[in-house]
Amino acid sequence: MKTILFLLRKEFLQIFRNRVIVAMIFVMPIIQLLILANAANYEVRNLKLQVIDQDHSSWSRQLVGHFTASPYFNLTGMVASAKKGITAIEADEADLVLHIPSGFERALRREGTASVHLNINAINGVKAGLASSYAQTIILDLHQEIMPVVELPAGLSSTFRYWYNPDMDYYTFMVPGILVLLVTLVGMFLSGLNIVKEKEIGTIEQINVSPIRKHQFIIGKLLPFWIIAQVELALGLTVGWLVFDIPIVGSLGVVFAFSSIYLLVVLGIGLLVSTFTDTQQQAMFISWFFLVIFILMSGLFTPIESMPGWAQQITRLNPVTYFVDVVRLVLLKGSSWWDIRSQWIALSIFAVVINGAAVLNYRKTD
Amino acid sequence: MATSVIETHELTKRFGNFTAVDRITFQVQPGEIFGFLGANGAGKTTAMRMLTGLSRPTAGEGIVAGYDVYRQAEQIKRRIGYMSQRFSLYEDLTVRENIQFYAGIYGLPWRSIRSKTSELIERLQLGEVARTLVGSLPLGWKQKLAFSTAILHDPEIVFLDEPTGGVDPITRRQFWEMIYAAADRGVTIFVTTHYMDESEYCDRISMMVDGEIRALGSPHDLKTQYDQPDMNGVFLQLARHSERS
Numbered sequence: 001m002k003t004i005l006f007l008l009r010k011e012f013l014q015i016f017r018n019r020v021i022v023a024m025i026f027v028m029p030i031i032q033l034l035i036l037a038n039a040a041n042y043e044v045r046n047l048k049l050q051v052i053d054q055d056h057s058s059w060s061r062q063l064v065g066h067f068t069a070s071p072y073f074n075l076t077g078m079v080a081s082a083k084k085g086i087t088a089i090e091a092d093e094a095d096l097v098l099h100i101p102s103g104f105e106r107a108l109r110r111e112g113t114a115s116v117h118l119n120i121n122a123i124n125g126v127k128a129g130l131a132s133s134y135a136q137t138i139i140l141d142l143h144q145e146i147m148p149v150v151e152l153p154a155g156l157s158s159t160f161r162y163w164y165n166p167d168m169d170y171y172t173f174m175v176p177g178i179l180v181l182l183v184t185l186v187g188m189f190l191s192g193l194n195i196v197k198e199k200e201i202g203t204i205e206q207i208n209v210s211p212i213r214k215h216q217f218i219i220g221k222l223l224p225f226w227i228i229a230q231v232e233l234a235l236g237l238t239v240g241w242l243v244f245d246i247p248i249v250g251s252l253g254v255v256f257a258f259s260s261i262y263l264l265v266v267l268g269i270g271l272l273v274s275t276f277t278d279t280q281q282q283a284m285f286i287s288w289f290f291l292v293i294f295i296l297m298s299g300l301f302t303p304i305e306s307m308p309g310w311a312q313q314i315t316r317l318n319p320v321t322y323f324v325d326v327v328r329l330v331l332l333k334g335s336s337w338w339d340i341r342s343q344w345i346a347l348s349i350f351a352v353v354i355n356g357a358a359v360l361n362y363r364k365t366d
Numbered sequence: 367m368a369t370s371v372i373e374t375h376e377l378t379k380r381f382g383n384f385t386a387v388d389r390i391t392f393q394v395q396p397g398e399i400f401g402f403l404g405a406n407g408a409g410k411t412t413a414m415r416m417l418t419g420l421s422r423p424t425a426g427e428g429i430v431a432g433y434d435v436y437r438q439a440e441q442i443k444r445r446i447g448y449m450s451q452r453f454s455l456y457e458d459l460t461v462r463e464n465i466q467f468y469a470g471i472y473g474l475p476w477r478s479i480r481s482k483t484s485e486l487i488e489r490l491q492l493g494e495v496a497r498t499l500v501g502s503l504p505l506g507w508k509q510k511l512a513f514s515t516a517i518l519h520d521p522e523i524v525f526l527d528e529p530t531g532g533v534d535p536i537t538r539r540q541f542w543e544m545i546y547a548a549a550d551r552g553v554t555i556f557v558t559t560h561y562m563d564e565s566e567y568c569d570r571i572s573m574m575v576d577g578e579i580r581a582l583g584s585p586h587d588l589k590t591q592y593d594q595p596d597m598n599g600v601f602l603q604l605a606r607h608s609e610r611s
Contacts, residue, residue, distance in 0.1 A: 002470060002473065002476075003470065003471050003473060005470070006466070006467055006470030006471050007471065009467075009470075010456070010459065010463070010467050013458075013459060013463060014456065014458050014459065017458050018458065201452070201453075201457075202450060202452030202453065202454060203454060203455075203456060205420065205448075205450045205452070205454065206448065206450060206454040206468075207471075208420055209418050209419065209420055209443060209446070209448040209450075210443060210468075210471050210472060211440060211443045211444045211471075211472065211473070212471050213440075364419075364420075364439075365419055365420060365421065365422050365439055366420070366421055366422070
C-alpha cells in the first residue's frame with residue numbers, strides 16, 4: 001500500500017510539474033469541445049437557391065415566399081430557363097434550382113394536382129439529401145395551406161414528434177459524444193506514453209530492479225490518469241451544461257459509474273500498447289491507429305445502422321461506441337443503470353481481458 | 367565457498383545466434399569490491415542484468431545473496447541495489463523527492479524514510495539544492511546522488527554499471543571514496559568499468575573479452591601474471607584478439 005502511495009505521489013508531482021501535460025489535460029479538451037461542438041454540426045443553412053418561375057401566379061409566388069422565409073434557403077436569383085438553372089449549379093451559384101412550370105396554379109385548381117421540379121447539386125450527398133427534405137417540407141406546407149381552397153385529395157398524412165431531443169438540437173446530440181472522445185484521447189495517450197517515456201529515459205530499469213510488484217506498478221500508473229480523466233469528464237459536462245445547455249435527464253451517478261469501467265478499458269489499451277513498444281513515437285502511432293478506427297466507427301458522426309453488416313460487427317468490439325451510446329441514453333433519455341446493463345457488462349469483460357493481457361505482457365525480467 | 371554473496375557457474379546469455387555472455391564462472395565474497403572489466407560490447411552489462419534479475423539467463427547457474435537467479439529474482443531484488451548505466455533518477459523530481467520515492471518503493475518504514483532522507487542530504491551537502499529538480503544538477507552530483515539512493519535500503523550487494531562514465535577526475539575520486547565507505551560498512555560492490563586506472567581500486571577484477579572471462583584475480587596478481595606495468599597493459603594483451611571490438 002505504501003509503495004502504491006509513493007508511486008502515486010511521484011506521478012502526480014511529475015504530471016503537474018509538466019505545463020504542457022497540464023494544458024493537454026485541462027485546457028485543450030475544453031477548447032476542442034467548444035470548437036468541435038460547433039463544427040460537427042449536420043445542420044445545413046443558407047443553401048443557395050435559384051428559382052425558375054414560369055407560372056407567375058399567386059400560388060407560385062407564395063411557394064417562393066415560403067422558401068425565402070426559411071432559414072435554410074437563400075434566394076440568390078431568379079432565372080429564366082431550366083438550362084440557365086443548370087448553368088447556375090455548374091457555376092456554383094446555386095445548390096438547388098426550383099422549377100415551377102407554367103400552368104402550376106391552374107392545374108392545381110382544376111385537377112387538384114401539380115408538380116414542381118428540383119435540381120440539386122449532389123456532390124455532397126448529405127447536403128443534397130438535407131436540401132431535398134427541407135424543400136419537401138416547405139412544399140408540403142403550401143399543400144396544407146391551399147388544401148381548404150381546392151379540396152385536394154387528403155391522401156395519407158402523418159404527424160410526428162421527435163422524442164428525447166424535441167428541438168432536434170445538434171448540440172444536445174453531439175456534445176455528450178464529443179466529451180467521450182476527449183476523455184478517451186487523454187486517457188489512452190497519457191497512460192501509454194507515460195510508461196514508454198520511462199522506458200526511453202531508462203528509469204523503468206530502476207523500477208524493474210526494485211521489489212515493486214507488477215500490480216503495484218500498474219495501479220500506480222493507471223490510477224492517476226483514471227482520476228484525471230474522471231475530473232476531465234466532470235469539467236466537460238459542466239461546460240456542456242453551461243455553454244451548450246445540454247439536458248441532463250438521467251443520473252450523473254450512472255454516467256460516472258459507467259465511465260469508471262470505460263476508463264479501465266481505455267487506460268488498459270494504453271498500457272497494453274506501452275508493453276510492446278519501446279519509444280513514445282511507436283506508442284503514439286499505434287494508439288492513433290486504434291483511435292481513428294474507434295472514433296470513426298463509434299456512431300458519433302455516422303449512425304451505426306447505416307454501416308455494412310461486417311462493420312456493425314466490428315463496432316461491437318469498439319469501447320467508444322458503448323460510451324457514446326450510454327452517455328446519450330443517460331443524459332437525453334434518462335436511462336438507468338439497469339437499462340444499460342448490456343453495455344456495462346460488455347465493457348467489464350473488455351476491461352478484464354485487456355488489462356489481463358497488459359499485466360501478462362508487462363515483464364520485469366526480459 | 368559457502369560464504370560467497372555471488373556465485374555463478376557457466377552462466378550464459380544468448381540472443382538468437384549471438385552469445386552475449388559465454389559460460390562465466392566466478393565468486394564474489396562479502397564486502398569485496400569486485401571489478402568487471404572489458405571493452406564496450408564485451409558482455410559486462412548483460413552479465414550484470416542477469417545477476418540483478420532484469421534478464422533471464424539462457425543456461426548455467428547463478429546464486430545472488432543466497433537466491434537463485436531463475437526462480438527467486440524477486441527475493442534478490444529486495445537485497446540488492448542497482449545503478450544503471452543510464453541515469454536512473456527522475457530529472458523532473460527534486461533531490462528530496464527522488465530520495466523519498468526510492469526509499470518508499472523499497473518499503474522502508476516512514477520514520478526511517480524521513481531520517482534517511484535528511485541524513486543523506488546532509489552527508490552529500492545537498493541541503494542548498496534539496497528542493498531543486500535533479501535535472502538541473504551537474505552530472506557528478508547526480509551520479510553521487512544516484513549511488514546514494516541505490517544503497518539507501520542497505521542492500522547486501524550493490525551493482526554499479528559504469529558509474530563514472532563522463533565524470534571529471536575529481537568527482538571520480540570522490541565517487542570511489544563513497545564506494546570504499548560503503549564497502550567498509552560491509553556492502554559488497556560489483557562494478558563494471560572500462561577505465562583501467564579505476565580497476566586498480568578494486569580488490570579483485572575479472573577481464574571480459576567477447577563474452578568470456580579471460581582473467582580473474584587481484585590487480586597485483588594480474589599484472590605479475592601478464593608481466594605488465596599497469597592494468598591497461600593487461601587489458602591490451604587480453605583484448606588484442608577480440609572479435610567484437
